[in-house]
Amino acid sequence: MSGFSPEWLTLREAADRAARAPSILEAVRKAHADAPRCRIWDLGAGTGASLRAFAELLPIEQHWTLVDHDPANLAAAVPALEAWAETSTQSDAGPMLHKDGRRILVRQQPADLSQLPAGTVPWERETPDLITASALLDLTSADWADAFAEACVASRSAVLATLTFDGRLDFSPTHEDDAAVRDAFAAHQRGDKGFGLALGPDATAVLAAALQRRGYRVLTAESPWRLGRHDGPLLAALVEGIAEAVAETDRLPPSRLAAWREQRMTKLESLIVGHEDLFGYWPD
Numbered sequence: 001m002s003g004f005s006p007e008w009l010t011l012r013e014a015a016d017r018a019a020r021a022p023s024i025l026e027a028v029r030k031a032h033a034d035a036p037r038c039r040i041w042d043l044g045a046g047t048g049a050s051l052r053a054f055a056e057l058l059p060i061e062q063h064w065t066l067v068d069h070d071p072a073n074l075a076a077a078v079p080a081l082e083a084w085a086e087t088s089t090q091s092d093a094g095p096m097l098h099k100d101g102r103r104i105l106v107r108q109q110p111a112d113l114s115q116l117p118a119g120t121v122p123w124e125r126e127t128p129d130l131i132t133a134s135a136l137l138d139l140t141s142a143d144w145a146d147a148f149a150e151a152c153v154a155s156r157s158a159v160l161a162t163l164t165f166d167g168r169l170d171f172s173p174t175h176e177d178d179a180a181v182r183d184a185f186a187a188h189q190r191g192d193k194g195f196g197l198a199l200g201p202d203a204t205a206v207l208a209a210a211l212q213r214r215g216y217r218v219l220t221a222e223s224p225w226r227l228g229r230h231d232g233p234l235l236a237a238l239v240e241g242i243a244e245a246v247a248e249t250d251r252l253p254p255s256r257l258a259a260w261r262e263q264r265m266t267k268l269e270s271l272i273v274g275h276e277d278l279f280g281y282w283p284d
């Protein structure tokens, strides 16, 4: 399983749904309660997990545009969404999904979001009511977050950025190299992920400040994964991914990292992975 493959996104989807902060979701629901319809742009959409998670919070009529640079994820999104919906029909604009009394139009926009600072705002021809991004923000850079906040102000769109990694990795039982692994992983998180040096664990605070400086109201809340033995495949994939990232940093001797990985693969009982959710909205 590599990078952000459809298989990895499927593996994490249930944990993501359990983790998102109820207070943030409720704020999103309230903010859209009186609207007859909502236009949503989902950045780094993957296979459409944000649509599946947020549709129930939003009005009866929804127009989603899924933005991603990975053709494999966009290709997997429509079948996954059609399987999730009660029924789906084909309209000229794209698939129309029906679920819980909602009509949900899905469009796709292949785009490299790292180009945002160059002025290529993907929604420039349409004003979104809501811009969503799940598990994307920590990949972005300080310059990108600033340009993104500027683009949001121009459209006055609400912003929902969930599941941004905040640096917390609490393993149980503990291992003497947990702290060294955590530090090396955090350093890796701050490397270039295609947007310039990544914000990693600082991403939510940086975007919150950029939006607030421009007049947005911003709510944040923690949304950790709390994983236990019943999350075996996800835990194993995480340990593997963390070990691979740490190896790339050369901060831990290979033999120590191998011993840490081996212990975590066989004896890990629980893992908390810290995330934060953010909802920003323009005050009326």
Ligand SMILES: C[S@@+](CC[C@H](N)C(=O)[O-])C[C@H]1O[C@@H](n2cnc3c(N)ncnc32)[C@H](O)[C@@H]1O
Pocket: 004, 009, 016, 043, 044, 045, 046, 047, 048, 049, 050, 067, 068, 069, 070, 073, 111, 112, 113, 114, 133, 134, 135, 136, 139, 194
């Ligand atoms: C961790 S995945 C999250 C996917 C989805 N939001 C979810 O919650 O399942 C990050 C997504 O961002 C996309 N992505 C990463 N860098 C990107 C870029 N520069 N432009 C567009 N999409 C990007 C990846 O292809 C991937 O689908």
